[in-house]
Structure formats: C-alpha cells, structure tokens
Amino acid sequence: MAESNKRVVLAYSGGLDTSCILSWLKENGYDVIVYVANIGQEEDFDALEDKALKIGAKKVIIEDLRRIFVTSYVWPAIACGLRYEGRYLLGTSIARPCISEGLIRTAKAEKASLVAHGATGKGNDQVRFDLSCYSLCPEIEILALWRKREFYTRFSGRTDLLEYAHKNGIPVSATPKEPWSTDANLLHISYESGILENPAIPAPIELCKMTTNLENCPNEPEEIEIAFTKGYPSSVQNLDNCYVIDNPLEIIEYLNEIGGKHGIGRIDIVENRYIGLKSRGIYEAPGSKILYEAHQDLEIYVLDREVLRIKSYLAEKMSDYVYNGFWFSPECDFVRESIERSQKYVTGMVRLKLCKGSVSILGRSSDISLYNENLVSMDKQGDFQPEDAEGFIRTQAIRLKEFHRFKKQQQIAE
C-alpha cells in the first residue's frame, strides 16, 4: 500500500485509535499531516498537538471551525427542519461534511493526495467522510484504516492497540476507557457501542454529560423566547432575567447550557444505519432540540398549509440524504435550495418553557403570518359565509357517495 513518503492528511481526535493509526502510517512510510477540527468538542488542543508531534506527525493543523459549523451546517439544518426517523437531530451527521471540507482544504494546501480517518467499517461516519471527500475532490484517495485488511487484522481489538501504543511510546490516558464510545461537538454528544448495545437495558446514570439527569434538574421551569429571521435563529432571550444573545455561536452555546440544565434533548433510540444495520444510540442535543421545536412552531404559524406539506416531504428526504452522508450531492443541493425558499417568510418569535426534559411552546408571534384572528374568530363572522362550507362539504361528499354506490354494486355482484 505505502509508497515512500506519500503525504496523507489524517483526521485526528487524539484518542487511542487515531493515535495508533498515526504511528502505523508513519511506520508504513507515510508523511502524516495531522488535522484537528475544533467543532466545539471539549478538548485540550495544545496537548493534542504535542501528542501528535510526539507520535510522529510531520505537521499538525488545528482549525477552529465552530463558527462555520454553526452558520453553514447547524442553522441550515434547523431551517430545513432536519430530523432522522422522527427523532435524531443529526448532530454527528452534519459535523462530518464540515470536517471533510477542512480535510480536503488541507490536503489541497499541503499537496497531499490522500486523506485518512479512523471511522469503523460498520458505521455511518466512514460513509459521510468518504462521500463528502469524494464530492469535494473526486481524485482524492481515502485511507479508511478500519476497512484495510492489513490494518484490521493487525489490530483485532483494543488490547492490540494498547500493546502497540505501549511499544511505540504513544501516551495512553490513565483513566480506563468508558464501556461505550462517544462523539461530541458543540451541538450534541452521542453514545453507542459497548454496554449500550443491548437495547433493552437503560443507559447508566453516569452516561450523559451535556444534560442533567431528570432527577437532578431544577424543579422550577424557566422561560425563554427565540427569534428567527428567514428560518435562521437570530436571538434568544431569557424571560426570567431578560438576558439576550444574538450571536450564532453564543446562541447555540447558551441553549445547550440552559437546555442541559433542564435535562432537555436526550434521546435513547434504535436507528437504521445506511449500510443496513440497526444500532442503538443515545444522544443529547439540548440546544438543537429547543431550536427544532421552536422553528417548527413558527413555521406552521407562518407558512401556507400546502407549502408546508411539500416542505415536510423535502425535509424527510434531506434528512435521509444528510444521515447517509450525501450533504454534498446534487440531490441535497437541490432539496436544500428548495426548502430554503420556503423560509423567506419564517420570521418571528416563539416563547417556550423548559422543565425537567420538556420543552413547552407557550405562544408565538410574527409581524406577518397567514394566521388571521379576525377570520378564524368564533365571535366574528368576518368575510366568511357559512353556506360556503355547506357547498364545500357537499362537493367533497360526491366522491364518497359514489364510493358507497360502488361498494354496493360490488356486494351485489359478489
């Protein structure tokens, strides 16, 4: 596989897997440029750099992608109403194309013809990384080590990795690994594998880090108001203390903080992976859960019913595309631009109450909406002619009466 000193950009997390990969790549004659994307995960980035250099990276590039992640990935996901299989808010799925953009940018800048990653062969992330990279740069070569026979037969389990790390002077965290795996960014943390693989057994109480367990949440609710402009979150106000935020990154951070405090946005689901497996995952995404609910409420308030139906259909399709790794694809571009056209009207405010895992909508308003209090009011007739409803219903009934006649004929015939 290895040519002498072929240059490869490695997506590096600092964990045992990618550290061993880094060392192994070097051992196999690659020049490894380590790429670390800061998308809001808790991390000591300086220590990461030291570690990578120590293991043998030619160069370490650490990019702060947090702002671009929020405005180019998270906000569109909120505006498009993305949600996979009715529940998962795609926190990892939208991070992968963002990181891939960084990888390809780096590969081009560093004149590397390869990128490498440590995503497993049964998972979704390998698909997301690879398809994003191929879309952005079709001629790129991808080294997915866990799919390479020489690698996965060399390292058949954690013990092999630990031993290899020991031998090669790779620093290993003193604390024993938790019996599950984790992916974190500023939008969410996901947990899967290990003891979580039995879908009947509740998650251990020590699992979650962004959201307080319900037992420990405050007993009293808190109220906030979120403003949207053309489908994008534009500000958040805490109605108890009147604190206002209007910077995208701070909005999501604040909603994570207050949502996490109230135990919001935690889900325990079984989901359908792209490659055809079902897996069990636990996710916590306090901020995006709040934003999803608020946006949906405002959207239905503002948009025409039939436009909403089409938009919903497109959002379901787009959620599948994004989950499956097709963020950069003709279909995702097409559907996203279509949906975003519907959002030009989604401007207004939603008021919410947060408490022990629940997000309750209290009210919403917009300078301009299709809601018409005069028209709907039971106390005013407005323009409305009740006889029109009579004709409406009687005309709708024509088809039903015909079906009744039809079934009668069928019964006679049988």
Added chain:
Amino acid sequence: MAESNKRVVLAYSGGLDTSCILSWLKENGYDVIVYVANIGQEEDFDALEDKALKIGAKKVIIEDLRRIFVTSYVWPAIACGLRYEGRYLLGTSIARPCISEGLIRTAKAEKASLVAHGATGKGNDQVRFDLSCYSLCPEIEILALWRKREFYTRFSGRTDLLEYAHKNGIPVSATPKEPWSTDANLLHISYESGILENPAIPAPIELCKMTTNLENCPNEPEEIEIAFTKGYPSSVQNLDNCYVIDNPLEIIEYLNEIGGKHGIGRIDIVENRYIGLKSRGIYEAPGSKILYEAHQDLEIYVLDREVLRIKSYLAEKMSDYVYNGFWFSPECDFVRESIERSQKYVTGMVRLKLCKGSVSILGRSSDISLYNENLVSMDKQGDFQPEDAEGFIRTQAIRLKEFHRFKKQQQIAE
C-alpha cells in the same frame, strides 16, 4: 325548511348551543330524537336525558361508545402512527366518525331521514360529521344549523342564545361560561376560541383539566412499561409498584391518569384547518402521547428501514385524511389496511420514564426484531466484511464524482 313532524336525530351535548337547537327544531315542527354518545367525556348522563326531555326531545338515546372508541378508533390511530402536522394526535378527529356511526345507526333505527348537529361553520368538526354521515348513508340529510341562514341570523351571538334559552325554559348552567370552548373525550381535551385566539398569549394557568401544570407535577419520575401486540397496546405495567393493566379501556384511562399526573401530552399549537384557516388550539392527551412515543420506538426497532419509509409516508397521508374528515373513505380504507399490514411484526415492549411533561424512552425489547446485536457490535466482526463497505461507498461515490465533473464542465461553459 321544516316539514311537519319530520324526524331528526340530533347530536346532543347538553350545552347551550345544542339545547337551543333542540328547542328551535321542535319549534320548527321537527320530531327530535336526541342522541348522546358517551366517549368518555365527564358528564352526568342522567341529567342530560332529563334536560333533553324537558326541552322537548321525543326520545333520548344515550350510548356508551367508550369501548368501541378505544378498539376501533384509538388503537388503529396508535398503530398507524397518526399525528397531524407533526404534533396533534387527532383526539377530536377520530371521535367524530365514531359519533357519526352512532348517529346514522340511530337514524336508521328510528327511521329518521335527517341528522342535525351544532358544529360551527368555520370548523373542522362539521366536515368530519357530515362526510362521515354521507359516507355511511349517502341519502341522509344533514341539518348543520350554524350554516343555515335562518338559524345563524336568528342567533347572532351568545346573548341571543341565552335570551332564547330563558324564554323557552331551557336550563342554563349557573357558572358563567369559560372564555374558550372545549371538546373532551376519553383521549383528550381540546381548548380553542375566545381568549385563546391570540396565539402570542400563553394559555391561562387554570385552563387544563387532564394534565397537571408542570409547576405542580411530582418532582420525581415514574417508570412504566408498555407492551404492544401487532401494533396495538396490549398491557401497561407500572415499574414502581408492578401494577399491570391489560384491558384496552383501562389502559388508556390509566395512561391518562399517570400521564396527567406528570403533565404529559399538553401542546399549544397553531394548526391548518381543512377549510383553509389557521387556528390556535391547546390540547392535552396524556395517554395517547405516551402511546405514540412508545409505539414509534418499538416500530423503528422492529421494522425494516425501507418499509418504515413507506409506512411513514402513508401515515402522513392518513393523518391528513382523518383530520379532514375522511375516516370513512376509499383512500383511508386503502391506506389503513396497507399500514396495518406492516404492524403484524410490531410486538414487544417499551420502557419509559415520565416526569414533568417529558416522556423518556429507556429501552425496548422484542422476541423477534431486525435488531442484531452480534452484527452491529463494535467488538465482534460477525459476518461483516469491512472491505464490502469500501465497495459500497466507492460505488455510491460514482454519481457524486460524475456530478463534480458535470459542474466543472458547466463552469467552463459559462
């Protein structure tokens, strides 16, 4: 309009509107058979009968439809995953066809050629009643009084009704009417109109009856386990006290009780009515919220991904049909039978935690499901060949690489 002594079956609630309608119908020469469906609303049915007879009903028929409502309407709605515009669980929508069946059954038994109701001319319920009745009995005549000019010009507001009630000896409740209107059955209570018509203003704290306000809910969560058999709820167990219920009516009643205690299933939404208006409604449906969440979780666990996609599409269509009044229709029959075929596999159990408005899934199990712990496990390779994923992804990338080539050509051409 009136012929002498034409027989009409009136859907009667005992409230001011239908009481005045009853009196007015009699005054206009109709023989009125009063029909009251008990679908679980809080009511003194004996008092209702007395009142109707006193006002002038020829006959009063009170039917306990609670069991048939649960097994023929609520359970199918749960199994089909019905939910309107992503939020409303259709508690009123599925009650209307159930009551309409009773109306038509009564009209046939009593040889009445007319049915009458007091649904307003701007609402959905008129459509649901009328279409259900026309579907079941195309030759029926429907008197929707609030759409009849001679009626709605006679009674232009509540004052007219009160005055008429007073003159005609119709008993009026001593307590002043609440400034909103309500519809209740064993599945839910809805609130709309009056002071709720301003969608920006939060609902008053005294509004809800089935669910405790979050501030007053227990601070401690409670856990339950729900079993489903072929998509239908088959039992509920309280995991704290091991109390088990397996009777359909009692299941929904128990879930309402425990869900209500924990403030679950309350929504404040703006929705799109069939006739083209947006209206604001507040609903509480503790039991059906819990069942919806549990059923969805089990279904995704058990069913094939692609079947699930089709089923979701059909469920969205069916939700619209049911909301719009087409429970009895060729399309609803067709879609419902299709969906129910998918449910033959939906058997298993879901464990949930209830707390202050939140329903959290803790785990699920099924004797038979498409979930395969051996296959998905990160710790075992199973049958899985990582190289297969390589080929899968590279093949998926063909189309994306082609699109990259295509866009490049476009750019050059422009």
Added chain:
Amino acid sequence: MAESNKRVVLAYSGGLDTSCILSWLKENGYDVIVYVANIGQEEDFDALEDKALKIGAKKVIIEDLRRIFVTSYVWPAIACGLRYEGRYLLGTSIARPCISEGLIRTAKAEKASLVAHGATGKGNDQVRFDLSCYSLCPEIEILALWRKREFYTRFSGRTDLLEYAHKNGIPVSATPKEPWSTDANLLHISYESGILENPAIPAPIELCKMTTNLENCPNEPEEIEIAFTKGYPSSVQNLDNCYVIDNPLEIIEYLNEIGGKHGIGRIDIVENRYIGLKSRGIYEAPGSKILYEAHQDLEIYVLDREVLRIKSYLAEKMSDYVYNGFWFSPECDFVRESIERSQKYVTGMVRLKLCKGSVSILGRSSDISLYNENLVSMDKQGDFQPEDAEGFIRTQAIRLKEFHRFKKQQQIAE
C-alpha cells in the same frame, strides 16, 4: 342580484351560452364589458365583436394573448413536465389562468367589481377561473351564471337558450350544434359531453380537428430535432427539409402542424375532476405531446437520478395543482420555482421520428450531461473497479439477509 348598472366583465366565446348570458346580464341591469382572449382558437374575432355589440355589450375588448400564453404558461408546463394522471397535458387547465389574468386586468382597468363566465357547475373550468380570479384579486365578485339558481332554472336546456336567443335577436349559427362540447386553443382541442359521455363507445371519426385520423396519415415517417435551453424549447428543425424555427409561438404552431399531420397527441381518457366526478374526454395536443416526450428524454439524459426523483414528485403535485385550478397559489409558486431550478441544466437536442400517431425518440445530445460514455462502456474499464460493485451489493444484501433471519424467527414463533 343585479344592482342598477353594475359593471361586469364577461369572458365571452361568441357561443350560444355566453351570448345568452350577455343578453341576460344586460336585461338584468348590468353594464357588460365583453372580454375575448385570443389564445389561438380558430375564430373570426371581428365577427365576434360585432355580435357582442349587437347583443348589447357596452364595450368589447379583444386581446391577443398567444405569445404570453406560450411563454408564460405553455413553456413552463413543458419545463415542469406537467401531465395529469399520466396522460392529459393540461391544455385547457393552463389556458384558464391566462384568460383569468386578462379578465382581472380588464376589470381593474374598467373599474368593474364583477367578472362573469359561462363555465358549467359540474366542471373544472369554473374552479380554475374562480380560483385564479380570487388569487389575483380577492375582492372581485364572480358571477358564475350556471351556478345561479335564477339563471339555471330559467335556462334548463339548450331549447330554452335557443328560444331566448331567437326572442332577443341573438344570431345563432345556422349549422346545428355538434353533439359534444369543445374547448380549443393553440395548444389543444378538447371534446366532451353529449355522445362522448358513454366511455365504452369510440369517438366518431369526424370528431378531431387538429390531428389526422391514423387511417389518413402519411405512411412515411418524418424526422425532426428539437433543441431546449434551460428546459424551454428553443428551436425545431425538420431533418427532412432542414426547415428551422426558433420563435416560441411558431415552434408550437409548427409542431401542431407536423404532429397533427401524423396523427400525434390524441388521447381518449376518463379523468378525475376536482369536484369528485369522473368524466370522459378526448384531447388532441400534437405539439405538446411531441414536446413532452422530447423534454422528458433530454431531462433524464442530463439530470442526476436523485434530483430527477424529487423533480418527478414535484411535477406530479404541480400537475394536480394546475388541473385543480391552483396555478396562482402559494404551493404552485413554490413547487414551480423548485422545479425550474432543476432545469438550469436541461440544455441540448433531441431527435424524433413522427409517424401515424407515434413519437419515437432516435437520439439526444448535450454539450454537458451526466452521461459518460467512457465510464459506462462495456469495452473500457475506465475508473471503475469491479470489486467495488461486489462490496456495494454485499452491503445492500445485509438488510435482506437480516429480513430472511427475521422471517424465519417469525415462522418458528408461529
């Protein structure tokens, strides 16, 4: 109904119905401004003007809408791939909003608060006229005479109209009416009613006017080539005589001529009207049939598969909207703009053969398309790795193998 000298704009065809309507409106105290849209129907417009003035029109306005009809209605319908229930190319459906625009423009210019038309109460056209007018001008009043009791009880059949015409000096065509009704414009002619109402009986051979009966078509095929630019037809060339046309109106006229000569675009269908009836119609639309086929061929050649799937879904929705009268609506705007985005790439040429009712595609080309001869060729390997297909298929099979396991477990359990 009538106020003294209320101004009304009447959509006038010159036929018996609208002539009687004109006279009757005048008789009932209206000032009638007659509006005639030239959308390509065969007509002596001067004679029409004389007739209308003679009957009593205050003013006659004749507008040549042919060019606007082609560029703003026909071309978009082609680019969007509109077709109702898989067969009907919507020739009448897209003409109605075009005429309605003219009616509303005229009503505003003439300060008339009413528009009137002679569409029947069982048909689709009334819906299309009315919804278009209401969309463009919500405060407009519409006089649909065939839905007005005083009118339709006055004229219960053709005899009444003829008698009234005779009494009121309305000139009636000497030739007896054909036993069916017709609607014609530059895109198509439709035939329905009368002897056509029995769907089992073939249409009479003398029915069609735009297309030659197959028995009389030339026995030899003719070949043409159509160019599209961004989804819109941009030129037509006759490959036998090299005749080229690139003006929109002339393109459609030429395709009607050559298509008509070869008997193309005639359909005999039963369709589902919006109000819930099934009706039988015979349509001839030679030019739009040819354009539909050519456009579809080029589009599949040029566009990405997944984009095509979404576009097809949207086109089906839009076809229903347009058929049902919602050309001017939020949903039609939304879907149309979305579809048209997909068309930016639909540029190229299609070669066709026309013969005795058949349109055969012979080939297509485009400077830029996703078709890649090198990649697909069986004679070259190109970039393609056959092993990748192995992995692709084996990964797709995971889900199927799991389903096999699942069914086996089910069988054991039963």
Added chain:
Amino acid sequence: MAESNKRVVLAYSGGLDTSCILSWLKENGYDVIVYVANIGQEEDFDALEDKALKIGAKKVIIEDLRRIFVTSYVWPAIACGLRYEGRYLLGTSIARPCISEGLIRTAKAEKASLVAHGATGKGNDQVRFDLSCYSLCPEIEILALWRKREFYTRFSGRTDLLEYAHKNGIPVSATPKEPWSTDANLLHISYESGILENPAIPAPIELCKMTTNLENCPNEPEEIEIAFTKGYPSSVQNLDNCYVIDNPLEIIEYLNEIGGKHGIGRIDIVENRYIGLKSRGIYEAPGSKILYEAHQDLEIYVLDREVLRIKSYLAEKMSDYVYNGFWFSPECDFVRESIERSQKYVTGMVRLKLCKGSVSILGRSSDISLYNENLVSMDKQGDFQPEDAEGFIRTQAIRLKEFHRFKKQQQIAE
C-alpha cells in the same frame, strides 16, 4: 478461490462469456452444474445442453419457466403498473429474480453452496441476481466472475475470450458478434453497449427483432379488446377477426406478435443504473406496452382518485425497487401487497387500436366502476346542486385570499 471439486450452479446462456466461464470454472477445480432458464428467449435448448456438456458441465438442468414468469412476475408487474423512469417496462428486471429462484432451487437440490453468473460489473443484472439469491438463501456464495480480479485480468477483452475458447475446444458461433449486446425473454428484447453507447446516434435499422420498423408496418390499423380481472389480463380479442385468447402465456405471446407487427413498444432511452451510471438502452416490448396502456386506462376508470394517487406513489417506489434488484425484499413485498389490494376492483375491458408504433385507447367498460354517466352528464342535473360548487370554490379560495393578504403585507414590510 477454488476448493477441490466445490459444486457451483452456473446461470448459463450458451454465449461466449458463460461458455468460457464454464470452462474456466472446471479448469479451476469446480464441479459445474449448468442451469438454463427458458423464459421465452429464442434458443435451441438441446444444442445448448450438448454444448455445455461438451465444455465440461457435470450436469445440465433446463427449466421451462415461461408460465411461472408470466403469472408470478409479468402479471404482477402489469397490475402494479411498474415502469422505470416513466418509460422502461422492466422486461429484464423482472426476469432476473425469476431466474434466481431457479438458481437457488437448483443449488439446494444439488447441494451446491455456490452460484455463478456472467453479469458484468458495471451493470444492473449482477445486482438483481445477487440480491435475489441472497434474499432467498443468505448463506449462498456468489461467484460473479466479471468482478473477480483473477478472471477479469485474465480476460481483458473479447479477443482473450475467443482465444481461450479456441484453445479449450469451445464452439464459437460462425456469425460474427453483433456490435451490441442483447437480452431477450418472452416479454422483451433489450439492446445496449457497443455502437449504441453514443446516445446521439440513432439505432441501426437492422437492430430490432420483435418489432417491425415503422416503415414496414401495415398502413392499416388493427383493433383489439383486452379484458382484465382484478388487475390481471384475462383475455384478448382481435376485433377484426374475433379471435379470442385467454391463456396467460398465449396472451402475452399474441400481444407480442400483433404488437410487433405494428411496431409497438420500442423505446430508445438513457436510463439511470443503480450503481450510479447513465446508460443508453433500446428496448422492444410490444405486448407489455399494450398491456401497460390498457391497464392504466381501466384503472383510472375504475378506481377512486385518491386511491389512485397513493397507488401511483407506491408504483413509482416499487418500480425503483424492482429495477434495482429488490424484487425479493421487505419493501417490495409490502408495497406489492398494498398495491394489489387496490386491484381487486380493476375488472373490465379496454378497446385499443394498433398502428405504426401507436397504441390508441378507443373506449373502456366495466360492470362496476366509479364512473357515473348520470352524474357527470351535462344534459342532466342528477343529484348535483350547482350552488354546492359555489361553496366549494369559495371555501378553497379562503387560503388563496389569505396568501394575497400575506404577500401584500410582505411587500409593505420590504
């Protein structure tokens, strides 16, 4: 790869590719059981058997699957209205699972753990064979030789195959190979590759075998009538000579004959293959084209409009499943059973005219349908109240008027 005397069932066509594969498998130590499915292709099956034995087959099994192909694959495809990308009637796609069933049946009977085929690595057929086999028998091993490096590097072109055939005594047809490849069964013939790979160049006139070139078709049309029972073709009558057929296999053969004579069912298309390539194919399917058109006509005549919409959606999905190789899959089972429920009403007759490539519907009838001549007639009022249409339209307009108001507000705000 090869174990000594491992048993493999080879799908054998008798052509150069599968003959070389047979010889090569034997050479590599396999016991090869040759399987030939007769699905209506023109073939001398005795000669095929001799040839296979001569090359070295252990055993040759030839099965006549024609009847099962018609009743279990073709009729369902017609009833479900399958058509890929609006044009291709899936003649090859539905043959592959039928053959795969035979392969797996044979593998089980012969205790072979392997099946082999000669489908190319860029095509759809490999996917269809493999997925069908894996679905029916997950533990089967599949040898797709054109995806095996040792095979495809050994035989890099036709010359290598010819040379190998020569050396190994494999008889090669004297006539030079046509410069395209072909797949034939009783439903259709497909042509692709070679000189057809340039999509701009019309097919050569000598290409097609089932359908007469338009230039040579009879100039006079012929009329037939097709009866369907519950969606399945049940008889065909030639209306010129009153010849009647009611046996499934004979129905399709007769329709191929008469359709072929009139040049019907030939298409030249570019299509999207499952693996992401676009390819150009020419297909001729005279019988299934006629059946498709007739079935569609009857279905729209008989079925409710809204049921039809859902059915159309499902048919599009199922067409993709079948094209992509998922005939045996949970989603295809689910969708097919759903669609077939809609077909219980599709019973009746359709009259058609065939001429020079065109199929024209002349009329249709059914003992029981939703078509109601009395109701739709322009000459009778029937039950219909024209005022009801007024109310219907005015109610539909509410939403449109609201949108007008909304846009005005937007304009003011901007």
